[in-house]
Amino acid sequence: MGSRLSMNGAHLGFARNIPLFRGLTDAEKDSLLKDGGIYAYPRRNTLFIQGDAISSLYVVCAGTVQLSRSTPDGREVTTDIRSAGDTVGEKEMFSSGSRHQVSAIAVDHVEAFKLPAERVRAVAGSNVVLSRNLLASIAQSATQREVEMEHRATMKSSQVISCYLQHLCVSRGFDPRGFTLPYKKSLIASRLGMELETFSRALPVLKENGIAVEGAHVAFRDFDAVDDHTCGLCSVNDFCRAHRKIREERKAEGDEHGPENHSCAVQRI
Amino acid sequence: MGSRLSMNGAHLGFARNIPLFRGLTDAEKDSLLKDGGIYAYPRRNTLFIQGDAISSLYVVCAGTVQLSRSTPDGREVTTDIRSAGDTVGEKEMFSSGSRHQVSAIAVDHVEAFKLPAERVRAVAGSNVVLSRNLLASIAQSATQREVEMEHRATMKSSQVISCYLQHLCVSRGFDPRGFTLPYKKSLIASRLGMELETFSRALPVLKENGIAVEGAHVAFRDFDAVDDHTCGLCSVNDFCRAHRKIREERKAEGDEHGPENHSCAVQRI
DNA sequence: CGGCGTATTGACGCACCTCAAGGTAAGTGG
DNA sequence: CCACTTACCTTGAGGTGCGTCAATACGCCG
The missing domain is CATH 1.10.10.10 (Winged helix-like DNA-binding domain superfamily/Winged helix DNA-binding domain)
Incomplete structure (x- = not known):
């Protein structure tokens, strides 16, 4: 779950400067951020787990988040590690399927903005800059992933x-x-x-x-x-x-x- | 290169119905398609090769396209296989970097729509439906890729x-x-x-x-x-x-x- | 100190890669 | 119609990188 913190200037200032929001006006950024809340996740707590409904986009402000999946045979596979400035859940938000396919675990003390997915989708639907940023971010990480597959294979x-x-x-x-x-x-x-x-x-x-x-x-x-x-x-x-x-x-x-x-x-x- | 074919009704009809264009009006689809051309690529020919400038989005109408990358040590890795109804280059179009990181090779006789990347980016910038489709498509394939990584690892x-x-x-x-x-x-x-x-x-x-x-x-x-x-x-x-x-x-x-x-x-x- | 989480090191088996030798099938030319 | 080629796949033998299990070492904290 995580406990809700009162939003302070540092949080806002940090979130305003993440790559995903590049090119947006401060008003646009704030209109998104004000709909969300900032939450603290102590070490080993989960932001969400595999199978949860996808409800939010997370912006990591501090700490490290491990994205992992448990395989049918009970093993744990880490799919990615996200830190301050990264987002969590942006890919799944736009995939088909309404449930998380990974779990997000706080490796250390994590503070993150939690933005309503529906709101983000709506803004992306009307705001060209945000939707372009999302496209670029997801496409980039997908490309990176392909390179990694090549690496592991060869x-x-x-x-x-x-x-x-x-x-x-x-x-x-x-x-x-x-x-x-x-x-x-x-x-x-x-x-x-x-x-x-x-x-x-x-x-x-x-x-x-x-x-x-x-x-x-x-x-x-x-x-x-x-x-x-x-x-x-x-x-x-x-x-x-x-x-x-x-x-x-x-x-x-x-x-x-x-x-x-x-x-x-x-x-x- | 591929040789340009005269666009016929079958090609148009096919391209109009690909998943990427779902939800667009016929006018919107045709406005995009009419800016492109349909090309034929004989077996073993390339649509583009690693290092080429990214100029187009391809819509495969017939045949099979192999996406592969040559590693620094001279090996060939197939990153994906695309067939009729799939697009080629949609991910790279929105990644940073202006050059193809894979080669696209016609496995058999391939016919494909070649749409100017700049035009597609422009339309995606103004058309909510297309940009949402692109997001969904790229996010979906990225998620699929993550699952595959898990598979190969476990x-x-x-x-x-x-x-x-x-x-x-x-x-x-x-x-x-x-x-x-x-x-x-x-x-x-x-x-x-x-x-x-x-x-x-x-x-x-x-x-x-x-x-x-x-x-x-x-x-x-x-x-x-x-x-x-x-x-x-x-x-x-x-x-x-x-x-x-x-x-x-x-x-x-x-x-x-x-x-x-x-x-x-x-x-x- | 003892307990715990983390990392190193060793021994061993197995899955996969590599090299190499058939083997099948389709196409080609006489 | 049959030899010949070429492309594709199968099968065999051997090496190795990595996973697995297990023991040990290190740092941290109560």
């Missing part, structure tokens, strides 16, 4: 992990020279469709590819080696090249301690 | 095939008591992310699950056994139950030759 686990870590670094704006995993390893392994043991065993292998993982700390040591395993799609290559360039420039400037500087610059691209 | 190949055959039977409206595979086995195997040998070896195993495959002929013998391996999502269960019910009713009516009647009732759900 790559070995260490390569899949390599690609995921790069994508994580890019999308979260972490410093490739050193950052901390934002989730537990077991969650990431599940997200990648592999067992924790497989994940754990694959990490040492990554060192050969220029990715050093010690505990929850990740560092990209050698961008050239990393590139070997990336797909041409996730635009991670460009990112790595850009960062390599930065590093080379820094070296040229005699800034030798650069690579050891583990400051986690949160710089969205 | 099921063994024979179960994946079982589920695919059922889905195929449902979506194409084949008679579950007996139908012919619409594609070559190698194509299906590739679509399912497995090797042809694995596919081939898995077919005999399916007999234990009530699915008899002889050559290109498929027959669902025992719906109860089949149900064991289905996911709760693809709504195949309902379909099978419905058909089982039909069969039982026929039996009750003394219609003994029913199961041997291989008429391929094309009944879209």
Whole structure:
């Protein structure tokens, strides 16, 4: 369920700036947001579970949400991980079928806007910008998913992990020279469709590819080696090249301690 | 490239009735279709290849199109198979990025409407029904894709095939008591992310699950056994139950030759 | 300290991939 | 009509990456 919080300026300010609302006027955004409420979901609580009626679109303001599905034979598969700025339920809202096919679980303390699905559908039906944003968002994630399917079919686990870590670094704006995993390893392994043991065993292998993982700390040591395993799609290559360039420039400037500087610059691209 | 054909009534009539255009007025449909042309693509020709600029939305009128991607290490992965009534390129049209990430190849002789992407985007921007249809279509296929990822992660190949055959039977409206595979086995195997040998070896195993495959002929013998391996999502269960019910009713009516009647009732759900 | 959640490491089996050798069927040319 | 080719599929043998089970180690907190 989650407990309703009083909506404050921080929440509103955050939700106004999510990608899904880009291009909408503040009035349009507020007209949507004011119909919703902000809710808190303590760790391990569910926003909704598989089989629930689809009633809301969620905008995650803080915390991490795990989307998972229980298979008929009782196993749990993590389909995605959503964090602040992401939406939950946008895909299902427009699929046929009126019930959730996944469960959404708060991995840590989560705060999220809960917007009535009917209202969102109505606004999308009349507002070109929102409907275009929804289209772009869903199409983008579907495309990303196709790439992942390709990865799992053709790559070995260490390569899949390599690609995921790069994508994580890019999308979260972490410093490739050193950052901390934002989730537990077991969650990431599940997200990648592999067992924790497989994940754990694959990490040492990554060192050969220029990715050093010690505990929850990740560092990209050698961008050239990393590139070997990336797909041409996730635009991670460009990112790595850009960062390599930065590093080379820094070296040229005699800034030798650069690579050891583990400051986690949160710089969205 | 494909060679341009003169548009005839059959083409128009077909394209007017695709799911993507449901709810549009005939005038709206024709306004879109008249901006496009109908093209023929001989077997093995490409509609477009990976890296091409995204210029068009394709509506397949006849034939079969394989969507595939070549991985950096030179392998080919089939991401989807589209046939008459399906669209090609609708997802990429709304993703970020202006280039195709897959190649579209005519598996047999293909005829397709080619609609200017810019025009479709424009109409989607002003027409609520079309944009809603696009949303539904993309969201639906994305959801389906998630289920497939789950399948590949948790099921063994024979179960994946079982589920695919059922889905195929449902979506194409084949008679579950007996139908012919619409594609070559190698194509299906590739679509399912497995090797042809694995596919081939898995077919005999399916007999234990009530699915008899002889050559290109498929027959669902025992719906109860089949149900064991289905996911709760693809709504195949309902379909099978419905058909089982039909069969039982026929039996009750003394219609003994029913199961041997291989008429391929094309009944879209 | 002991208990708990999390991660690592080892041993083992199996499902799938890979390479390779038929085998069937349809089309081609003599 | 029969050899020959080509495309497609099947079947066999062997290797391996990953799942599984199990034991151990690590960090955290009461």
